[in-house]
Amino acid sequence: MHLTYDMRIGGTEMVIKNLIEGxxxxxxxxxxxxxxxxxxxxxxxxxxxxxPITATTRKLGFDKSLIFAIRKxxxxxxINIIHCHQYTxxxxxxxxxxxxxxxxxxxxxxxxxxxxxxxxxxxxxxxxNLFTNHVTAISKATKQxxxxxxxxxxxxxxxxxxxxxPLKFDAEKAKxxxxxxxxxxxxxxxxxxxxxxxxxxxxxxxxxxxKVLAQQPECTLLIVGDGEERNNIEQCIAVLxxxxxxxxxxxEPKPAEHIxxxxxxxxxxxxxxxxxxxxxxxxxxxxxxxxxAGGNPEIIDNNYNGKVTPNNNVxxxxxxxxxxxxxxxxLAKFSKVASDTFNKKFIAQSMNKKYEKLYLKCN
Numbered sequence: 001m002h003l004t005y006d007m008r009i010g011g012t013e014m015v016i017k018n019l020i021e022g023x024x025x026x027x028x029x030x031x032x033x034x035x036x037x038x039x040x041x042x043x044x045x046x047x048x049x050x051x052p053i054t055a056t057t058r059k060l061g062f063d064k065s066l067i068f069a070i071r072k073x074x075x076x077x078x079i080n081i082i083h084c085h086q087y088t089x090x091x092x093x094x095x096x097x098x099x100x101x102x103x104x105x106x107x108x109x110x111x112x113x114x115x116x117x118x119x120x121x122x123x124x125x126x127x128x129n130l131f132t133n134h135v136t137a138i139s140k141a142t143k144q145x146x147x148x149x150x151x152x153x154x155x156x157x158x159x160x161x162x163x164x165x166p167l168k169f170d171a172e173k174a175k176x177x178x179x180x181x182x183x184x185x186x187x188x189x190x191x192x193x194x195x196x197x198x199x200x201x202x203x204x205x206x207x208x209x210x211k212v213l214a215q216q217p218e219c220t221l222l223i224v225g226d227g228e229e230r231n232n233i234e235q236c237i238a239v240l241x242x243x244x245x246x247x248x249x250x251x252e253p254k255p256a257e258h259i260x261x262x263x264x265x266x267x268x269x270x271x272x273x274x275x276x277x278x279x280x281x282x283x284x285x286x287x288x289x290x291x292x293a294g295g296n297p298e299i300i301d302n303n304y305n306g307k308v309t310p311n312n313n314v315x316x317x318x319x320x321x322x323x324x325x326x327x328x329x330x331l332a333k334f335s336k337v338a339s340d341t342f343n344k345k346f347i348a349q350s351m352n353k354k355y356e357k358l359y360l361k362c363n
Contacts, residue, residue, distance in 0.1 A: 001077070003070070003093045004085040006034045007043030007053070009253055010195075011276040012085050012109045015138075015162055015351070017042055019083075020051060022352040028359065033073060035066060035089060041253065063092075070096035081362050083355075085109060087150075094128045103362035104132045107160075108142050110273035111294070113199050117149040125150045134358050136160045138274040139295025158358075161298075162274040163351025166283035166342070169260040177257045181247055187220045188325055191262035193255050193277040194269070196227030201291070201312060203229075203236045205268035208318035210240040216325050219245060224258045226251040262286055263331070264324055269293050270311060274346075282342040287334035289320045299346070305337040 002016045020030045031052040034043065039055045047053050054073060058066055070092060074082065083105045084093035090106040097104050129135065135157045137143035143159050146152045183189060190209065194200040202223065209221045223233070223246065230248075237246050252258060255277075259265065265281035265288045272278075272294035279299070281288055288306035290296040291313075300306035307320035324331045 001074070001079045001081070002030065002032045002083050002085060003089045004032065004034060005089065006036045006038065006040045006055070007032060007046065008040030009042055011162065011273070013040070013042050014164065014276050015107075015109070016085060017046065018164060018348045019352060019355055020046070022348055023356070028356070031077070031079075033070065035070075035092060066092050067095045071100065074100055074102045081105060081359055083107065083359075090132075091124075091128065094131055098131060105134045105136070105358060105362070106132050107136045107138070108146055108273075109138055111142060111145045111149075111271055113271035113293075115145055115149055115271070117151075122149075122151040125152055129153065129156055132156075133362050134158065136355075136358070138162050139272075139298050141294040141298065142273050160351060160354045161295075161346060162276060162279065163346050163348040164276060164279050164283065165348045167256045167259060167280050169256040169284070171260075174257050174260040178261045181222070181249070183220050183222075183247070183261075184218070187218050188216070188263045189220050189222055189261055190264045190266055190321065191222035191224070191258065192266045192268070193224040193252075193259060193280075194267070195225050196229035196233060198229055199270050200225075200229075201268045201270045202233050204312055204314055204317065205266055206233065206236050206240065206242075206246070207314045208268075208321065209246070210242050211314065211318040212321050212325070213242060213245055215322060217245075219325070221246045222258060222262060223248050224250075224252050224255045256280075259286065260284060264289060264321065266321070267291065267296065268317065269296070272296050274299065279342060279346050282338040282346065285335040285339035287324055287331050287338060289317065289324065291317070299341075301341075305341045306334050 007013050034055040035058045037055045037057045079102050081103045082093045084090035085107050086109055094104050129152050137159055143157045147154050259281050265286040267278050267290040274295045288300055290300050291311045292308050293311050297308045300308050302308040309316040309320050
């Protein structure tokens with residue numbers, strides 16, 4: 001049973017979705033328990049395909065009743081393994097499984113920025129770890145954060161990178177889509193897909209793009225997403241006077257066509273675990289420019305399959321973009337190597353096999 005917050009559209013949820021859809025039904029009988037409601041669009045979609053999903057509404061503060069609800073569910077459904085995704089579900093899941101036959105796996109998917117912890121967590125986490133069969137992190141940077149901020153022993157943590165199914169898109173539809181957005185045929189399209197959250201640092205990207213336009217005016221920045229930072233993003237674009245070269249398309253649940261028309265994929269995050277949209281872009285050979293936040297430099301090897309710049313540095317992020325715009329040979333090389341890297345390390349089957357080994361070890 002996968003224990004998580006909910007099944008909205010996001011990185012953690014995609015991992016759960018891929019693990020369930022890629023599992024062998026003759027070996028694994030998988031279900032989901034959400035500690036928050038509503039369960040979200042992916043939850044509804046998976047329910048409609050027959051995946052059992054249980055959901056409850058967590059109370060504010062430390063909800064003791066949630067522990068008993070999970071515990072009751074584990075026993076009633078004969079759950080062998082509870083796979084807890086992210087820290088809070090781990091705390092509730094590990095406590096619920098105490099004294100039962102259910103084995104516990106905890107996966108940390110990402111960290112807040114700036115990272116922090118509390119003395120209480122540093123005291124309780126080593127104890128919870130004693131009752132946890134396996135701990136995994138989605139990047140080496142995330143593992144280091146668990147060691148430093150959560151006081152979990154390094155030897156207890158295994159790194160398993162996220163894996164996804166390669167994007168599928170129709171090339172002809174992508175051309176039509178480009179025209180529908182009124183992007184000039186001679187423009188290079190730069191773009192990103194990320195929720196409008198301060199941690200994604202869109203304003204840094206936009207400021208870098210303004211500097212790029214000063215030297216390469218035949219460019220369009222395509223931004224897919226929505227969220228609390230929308231007003232700040234729109235204001236930044238307006239202040240820089242680059243409205244004609246920036247397209248905010250809003251939230252898109254399946255942005256394959258959007259990524260397909262990008263010549264360069266951008267990721268300006270202040271913190272990342274393993275970005276799913278970065279992997280999606282690589283799966284179809286998109287050269288990428290990213291910050292050196294979290295797991296980004298573990299995915300993009302600077303000057304090998306993309307460009308990695310210091311975190312929150314407007315000038316260097318812009319310079320990296322310009323370097324690729326000017327050097328078409330390097331752009332083509334990064335495109336091929338990005339695709340090769342994805343197929344070797346980040347395809348869904350690779351991730352699934354590693355988690356399946358953990359599940360079988362728990363048996």
